[in-house]
Structures are given as C-alpha cells and as structure tokens.
Amino acid sequence: MAPRTGIRRKIWSVYILQVAAISLATILGVYGAATVLEDVLIKHALEGEAAFYWKRWSSDHDAPVPRTNNMTGYLRTTDAAANALPEALRALRPGYHRVQHRGSFELVQVSDGPPGRLYLVFNQEQVGRLAFWFGFVPLILVLLIIYVTTWLTYRASRRALSPVIALAKVVREWDPKHPDPELLDPRKLSRDPDGEVEVLARALHAYARRIEEFVERERNFTRDASHELRSPLTVVKIAADVLLDEEMSPFAERALQRIRRSVRDMEAMLEAFLLLARESDSGLPAEDFEVNDAVREELERTRPLLEGKAVTMALDERARFMIHAPPRVFAAMLGNLVRNACLYTEAGSVRVVIEQDSVSVVDSGIGMSGEEMAQAFRPFFRAGHSASAGHGVGLSIVRRLSERFGWPVEMHSEVGAGTTATIRFPQRLPLPSVGA
Numbered sequence: 001m002a003p004r005t006g007i008r009r010k011i012w013s014v015y016i017l018q019v020a021a022i023s024l025a026t027i028l029g030v031y032g033a034a035t036v037l038e039d040v041l042i043k044h045a046l047e048g049e050a051a052f053y054w055k056r057w058s059s060d061h062d063a064p065v066p067r068t069n070n071m072t073g074y075l076r077t078t079d080a081a082a083n084a085l086p087e088a089l090r091a092l093r094p095g096y097h098r099v100q101h102r103g104s105f106e107l108v109q110v111s112d113g114p115p116g117r118l119y120l121v122f123n124q125e126q127v128g129r130l131a132f133w134f135g136f137v138p139l140i141l142v143l144l145i146i147y148v149t150t151w152l153t154y155r156a157s158r159r160a161l162s163p164v165i166a167l168a169k170v171v172r173e174w175d176p177k178h179p180d181p182e183l184l185d186p187r188k189l190s191r192d193p194d195g196e197v198e199v200l201a202r203a204l205h206a207y208a209r210r211i212e213e214f215v216e217r218e219r220n221f222t223r224d225a226s227h228e229l230r231s232p233l234t235v236v237k238i239a240a241d242v243l244l245d246e247e248m249s250p251f252a253e254r255a256l257q258r259i260r261r262s263v264r265d266m267e268a269m270l271e272a273f274l275l276l277a278r279e280s281d282s283g284l285p286a287e288d289f290e291v292n293d294a295v296r297e298e299l300e301r302t303r304p305l306l307e308g309k310a311v312t313m314a315l316d317e318r319a320r321f322m323i324h325a326p327p328r329v330f331a332a333m334l335g336n337l338v339r340n341a342c343l344y345t346e347a348g349s350v351r352v353v354i355e356q357d358s359v360s361v362v363d364s365g366i367g368m369s370g371e372e373m374a375q376a377f378r379p380f381f382r383a384g385h386s387a388s389a390g391h392g393v394g395l396s397i398v399r400r401l402s403e404r405f406g407w408p409v410e411m412h413s414e415v416g417a418g419t420t421a422t423i424r425f426p427q428r429l430p431l432p433s434v435g436a
Contacts, residue, residue, distance in 0.1 A: 015154045022146050026139055043096050046071075046109035046120050054113045061115070070123055077116035089119050167201055233270070237263045261304055288429060290322050291330070295352055295359060298334050305342040306350070313342075316353040322429040329401055333409075336398050337361040337421045348418070360422040368413040376411060398423075 049066050053073070056063045065073035074085055088099045089108060094117070097108040107122040240260045244253065296315060303313055323330070334352075341350045341363035348364030368376060377399040395411075398421075402409040406426065413419040 012154065015150050019147060019150050023143055026142055026146075042107055042122055043109070046096070046107065046122060047111075049073075049120055050109055050111040050118055053118060054111070057113060057115065065118070066120060072121045072123075074119040074121070075116055076119065085119065089121070092119070164200075167204070171204065233263055233267055237267075257304075257307065261307075264301065264304065286324055286326050288322050288324050289327050289330075290320065290431065291359060291425070291428075292317055292320050292354055294327060294330055295334060295354060298331055298338060299352060302335060302338045302342060305339060309342075309345070310347045311342070311345050312349045314349060314351045316351055319354055319356045320431055321356065321425070322431060323425050323427065324429060325405060329405055333398050333401050333407070333423060334359060334361070336395070337423070340395060341365060341419065341421075344419070357426070357428050358422050358424045360420055362418065362420045364418040367415045367417050367419055369415050373411065373413055376413075 049071070053063065053066055065075045067073055074089065076085060089110075092099070092108060092110045094110045094112050097110065099106055099108055104123070109120040109122075111118050111120075237260065240256050240263065244256055244260075248256075299313060299315060306313060338350065338352065338361055341361050345363045345365035349362075350364075351362045353360040353362060377395050398409055401407075402423065408424045408426075410422045410424070411419065
C-alpha cells in the first residue's frame with residue numbers, strides 16, 4: 001500500500017480528531033446523564049417518597065411503608081423493628097447514602113418521623129439497567145452512526161481530492177527543462193468533465209503547451225544566435241588581426257585597435273546574453289576548475305582595454321581554490337566586472353584579489369555615490385558623471401548570473417576613490433593534494 005500523501009494524511013488526521021472529540025463528548029454526556037439520573041432524579045424521588053409517606057402517615061397511622069418493584073421501605077419504630085432491618089442499614093443516620101448490600105450497591109434515603117425512622121432503599125441494579133437501556137445502548141448506536149458517517153465522508157473526500165493530489169504530484173515532478181504536456185492531459189487526471197479539477201487540469205495543460213513552445217523558441221534562439229552572431233564577429237576579429245600586420249597610417253591603426261576592442265566586448269556581451277537567455281544552466285557542462293587559472297585567462301583577454309591609459313592591471317593571489325560550475329559563467333561574471341573597472345578607470349590601477357572564498361575587482365576609478373550604488377545593478381544604468389562608452393548592462397548581467405548560481409556579489413564604492421566588487425563562492429572546493 002502506497003503511503004498517504006500529505007493532503008490525505010491531513011484529512012485523515014482531521015477526521016480522527018473529529019471522531020475522537022465527538023466520541024469523548026458523547027461518552028461524557030452519557031456519564032453525566034447517568035450521574036444526574038442517580039444523584040439528582042433518584043435522590044429527589046426518594047426524598048419525595050419519604051415526604052409523601054410522612055404526610056400520608058399523619059392522616060393514617062396504619063399507612064403501609066412504600067414498597068415497589070425498584071424500591072423497598074423499612075420503618076423502625078422499636079428496637080425489635082431495628083433488629084428486622086438489614087444489618088447494612090442499621091447504623092445509617094438520616095440523609096442520603098450508598099451502601100453495599102447483598103453483593104450490590106443500593107441507594108438509601110433515611111428520614112425521621114413521629115413514629116420512628118424510615119428507610120427507603122432503591123436497588124441500584126435498576127439504575128444500571130436504566131442507564132444501559134437509556135444511556136449506553138443509544139450511545140453505542142450514536143457512535144456507530146458517527147463512525148460510519150465519518151468513514152463514508154472520509155472516503156468521499158478522498159475520492160474528491162484524489163484528482164487534485166494526482167494533479168499536484170504531476171505538477172511537482174514536471175520538468176520545465178524537458179516539458180511533456182501529455183502528463184497534464186485532463187483525461188488522465190479527472191473523470192468528471194464538468195468538475196473544478198477538470199477545469200484546472202485543462203488550464204494547466206494549456207499552460208504546459210505554452211511553456212513547451214516557449215522553451216522550443218528559446219532553444220532555437222540561443223542555437224541560432226550563437227552561430228549567426230558569433231560567425232561574423234569571428235570574421236571581423238580575424239580580419240582586424242590580419243590588417244594590423246600590414247603597414248598603415250597611425251590613424252588607421254588606432255581605428256583597427258578600437259575595432260578589435262569592440263569585437264572583444266561584443267563577444268563577451270554576446271556570451272553573457274546567451275547564458276542569460278537560457279531558462280536554466282542546462283547545456284552548460286559543469287566541471288571542477290581552479291579559480292586562479294580562470295582569473296589569469298580573463299585578465300589576459302581584458303588587458304587590451306587599458307591600451308592608451310595610464311592604468312596598471314595586477315593580480316593579487318592570496319589564496320587558491322576550486323569551484324564546480326560552468327567555467328563560461330565564471331568568465332562572464334568576472335569579465336564584466338573587470339571590463340567595467342577598466343572602462344571607468346582613467347588612471348591608477350585595476351587589481352584582482354583572490355582570497356579564501358572570494359574574488360574581488362578593485363579599481364581606482366571615478367567611483368559612485370550612494371544614490372548611484374542603489375541603481376548600479378539596474379539595466380542600462382551608467383553613473384551620471386561618467387564619460388565611458390559602456391552599455392550599462394554589465395553589472396545587471398553579473399547580478400542575474402550571481403542569483404542563478406548562488407554566488408553573492410557585493411559592491412563598495414566612493415566617488416573619486418574607486419570601486420570594489422566582490423564575488424563570493426560559498427561552495428568552494430579545496431585544491432587536490434600533491435600526488436593524490
């Protein structure tokens with residue numbers, strides 16, 4: 001038998017609690033009724049019988065002592081009459097008593113009158129029979145009705161919720177990376193064509209179809225963009241490299257250098273956009289790689305951005321560690337931070353610092369004010385006093401990639417003093433030991 005789902009367990013728990021509460025209330029009610037029957041009704045009845053007898057005796061001294069099927073009366077007028085009393089009753093004082101006599105408990109009302117002392121004895125077995133027939137038998141019938149009704153209600157509720165549970169299970173296990181709308185086919189989830197579950201299933205099925213179409217369009221776009229955009233950039237880059245080997249005027253050479261830098265920027269930007277265009281990191285192979293090596297490679301790629309500037313680029317390796325992730329994602333994040341630092345630094349240095357669990361890019365550029373820092377990660381935002389030709393999307397890309405891969409990014413900046421951007425890696429890996 002398959003374990004109950006969370007919803008079924010909750011329903012089952014609710015019904016068990018209801019049955020327990022109703023049963024307890026019913027039992028307490030019957031017990032209370034029995035107590036009232038014994039301590040109130042019978043007690044008052046005996047007191048009433050005693051008062052009636054003494055009233056009748058006042059007008060007829062020969063009035064017989066009460067004796068019925070359930071009650072026996074004794075009148076003690078002399079010591080000889082006392083000897084005729086059952087031994088269990090002889091020591092009783094006036095009042096209401098419960099005594100054991102002949103192997104059972106009896107209820108006794110003792111009262112004094114002019115001729116002597118009256119003992120009225122009510123057989124408690126009769127009380128037990130009354131409580132059984134008028135209390136416990138109805139109790140059993142009520143509890144049986146409650147149990148059967150509750151069980152039938154539970155079965156009906158479970159049948160009503162089974163399609164919802166099945167639908168929730170399918171939605172929970174549905175993989176958006178590889179969508180299969182047929183799993184949400186209403187015919188597989190509900191047999192009630194007019195029910196709410198059918199309506200919900202149809203809506204989810206249509207939604208799944210739209211997701212499937214969206215995922216297909218995304219795959220087609222990333223595939224086509226990756227090929228169609230990279231190819232002309234590669235041609236331009238190779239042509240610029242070939243032309244630089246030719247003799248040309250200084251003006252033409254500077255123009256070619258700008259073309260080369262722009263092509264590199266476009267390649268890095270295209271790579272980042274294609275990473276973000278994917279619904280997830282699907283298709284990007286993750287591997288263990290050393291962060292220090294990846295940082296050195298990225299610095300070599302971005303170093304040409306500082307040509308013609310009085311800016312030095314340095315690497316400060318205070319630690320070494322590895323991470324398990326797609327290297328292209330790390331390169332895109334670090335590359336955007338380094339390019340951003342190069343674009344906004346006209347003099348001084350751009351320094352990358354590797355520590356135990358982080359990589360920081362420290363520049364001596366123009367910096368940002370508090371208001372600008374609050375908007376730094378917004379798309380297309382650039383500092384108001386900047387003359388840089390940046391596009392204003394680099395930091396936005398960094399933030400989105402950091403959120404996707406769980407690498408927090410922190411920034412600290414001061415106008416005129418520079419900016420420090422830090423990427424932290426909570427899931428870093430230690431370097432393998434030598435000879436391992």
